[in-house]
Amino acid sequence: MKKLCFLALALCVSVYFTSCSSDSSPTAGNEEVAEQQxxxxxxxxxxxxxxxxxxxxxxxxxxxxxxxxxxxxxxxxxxxxxxxxxxxxxxxxxxxxxxxxxxxxxxxxxxxxxxxxxxxxxxxxxxxxxxDGTSNFKSIFKKSDHRISSxxxxxxxxxxxxxxxxxxxxxxxxxxxxxxxxxxxxxxxxxxxxxAWGGNASIVGEWVPEDDEDADVEMVICDNGSSVSVDFDALTQSLGYISFNQDGSFFESLKGEYATLDYSSTKETCTPVFDEVVKEEYRADGNWAYNEDDNSLTVVFFSFTDFIDGGNSETYNFGNVAIDGLFVKEVTSDRLVLEFGDDFIGTIELVLKRR
CATH class of the missing domain: 2.60.40.10 (Immunoglobulins)
Structure with missing residues (x-):
């Protein structure tokens, strides 16, 4: 199946999405509808x-x-x-x-x-x-008792x-x-x-990530001992956004082109070398649900449409839970901060702005 950008939200959304200008002022949803949901x-x-x-x-x-x-x-x-x-x-x-x-x-x-x-x-x-099946028995001596192990x-x-x-x-x-x-x-x-689908009027609307020009820029140590600053994904064109709708529906849309760094050639020449340009154009449709008890957000996809390679398009009969355990850390009229934990790299934070 085609990679769904939302599946690795904090890792790839800032690479593929760029801001789209809008003449409309930031607007949120209807709080009364959210309460009814x-x-x-x-x-x-x-x-x-x-x-x-x-x-x-x-x-x-x-x-x-x-x-x-x-x-x-x-x-x-x-x-x-x-x-x-x-x-x-x-x-x-x-x-x-x-x-x-x-x-x-x-x-x-x-x-x-x-x-x-x-x-x-x-x-x-x-x-x-x-x-990990460690016992949840709590004791002030637990840290020092070598007999208690996971x-x-x-x-x-x-x-x-x-x-x-x-x-x-x-x-x-x-x-x-x-x-x-x-x-x-x-x-x-x-x-x-x-x-229920929906449930938070504040996040209703269209969003794009805040610009982070240094998100994927790293230093490559060249074969000659010097170094070069590179962007692992050279974004040549991108237009995309995500939308949390009042009725609880959700979609993610992307149209873009990018090229991935040729790491070995870059090390050899000490100049950024990129592979051929890859084009992407897709739309993923589903629903979103906000859990007011723990301030968490879940997105469930029900279809994925690849406009370049139709063979990657797919319909999910019982949904595809794309993001679970995402938390709304902060939301204002024009800024949304989402947070989730990753076992390997810890807490990840994603900052979005209204489109």
């Missing part, structure tokens, strides 16, 4: 809507209720309130030190009324990754997709896991809030 998240989703609106790939949907717990299988899940997105879904994540063969999941409304069916999800439908555990993910029929609102689910010997763990209950 956020209020939708308090709605209690009916059992019938939940029953017919949830898809778990590879799972079998069974009538009735799951088998009762009968063992002490290791089962750790974060049961805090979770967040999902309309037309997209959410992830169920858990860890276990036992050999898990599958999971049973039954959904219910926020008042505890269950659906008439449950999902039997085999382990073949799981995805997993290794995470251990890696496999975090398992179950992807839950939502049909468009499931609106913003609240519901819950019961989950337990089982092994190949029919040992069944205890049941954990987790509640989910499906975010």
């Amino acid at each position: 956020n209020a939708l998240e308090d709605n209690k989703t009916p059992v019938s809507t939940i029953e017919n609106g949830i898809v778990i790939s590879g799972a079998t949907k069974e009538s009735g209720t799951p088998p009762a717990p009968n063992s002490d299988l290791d089962f750790q899940i974060n049961s805090d309130l979770k967040t999902g997105f309309q037309g997209s879904g959410f992830d169920i994540k858990f860890t276990s030190t036992d050999n898990v063969a599958g999971a049973y999941v039954q959904f219910k409304d926020s008042e505890g009324n269950p659906t008439n069916t449950f999902f039997d999800i085999p382990a073949s439908s799981f995805s997993s990754r290794m995470v 251990r890696m555990q496999e975090e398992t993910t179950i992807n839950v997709d939502l049909q468009n029929s499931v609106p913003a609102g609240e519901f819950c689910y019961d989950i337990c896991i089982y092994d190949s010997n029919n040992n069944i763990s205890r049941i954990e209950t987790v509640c989910v809030t499906i975010e």
Whole structure:
């Protein structure tokens, strides 16, 4: 799939976007509409809507209720309130030190009324990754106690997709896991809030990054021992912006040309040498949701259109969560500061200005 610039927002957006002039004064959205959007998240989703609106790939949907717990299988899940997105879904994540063969999941409304069916999800439908399994036990002696050490555990993910029929609102689910010997763990209950699209009038509008001429300029040590200052991406032409719309829709548009530095030739000649010019022209469409509880922003793409190479165009049936865990650090009438954390390079900050 074609690279989506928003996927690496702080790393590439300043390279590909340049400011576009506008005669209109900076304007934000309607605060009353934003409040109405956020209020939708308090709605209690009916059992019938939940029953017919949830898809778990590879799972079998069974009538009735799951088998009762009968063992002490290791089962750790974060049961805090979770967040999902309309037309997209959410992830169920858990860890276990036992050999898990599958999971049973039954959904219910926020008042505890269950659906008439449950999902039997085999382990073949799981995805997993290794995470730090350090105990969260807190002690003033913890830093000096060499016996307390971190251990890696496999975090398992179950992807839950939502049909468009499931609106913003609240519901819950019961989950337990089982092994190949029919040992069944205890049941954990987790509640989910499906975010409404939109929800922050202040960021409604069209935005471009503030100019940062030195963002990608570095020094290259040449073969002859001297050095040369280079821009790793020579931007020859660029016109693009991102748009947060009042109704919760979002799009990113780019038309530009750039050339990437030929590093080895630059070292040899001690003069910036660039590869051939590459052209890009695309548009990505989706929705945005603002979580007023933690001041976070999520963008979900539903389509990507490549106007140069149509083979890269794509439609996402259950959305592509492009950015999750992005925080609104500051917003004024003409300036938006976004922040997110990266495991490798720490906190990244992106400053945008109104188009």
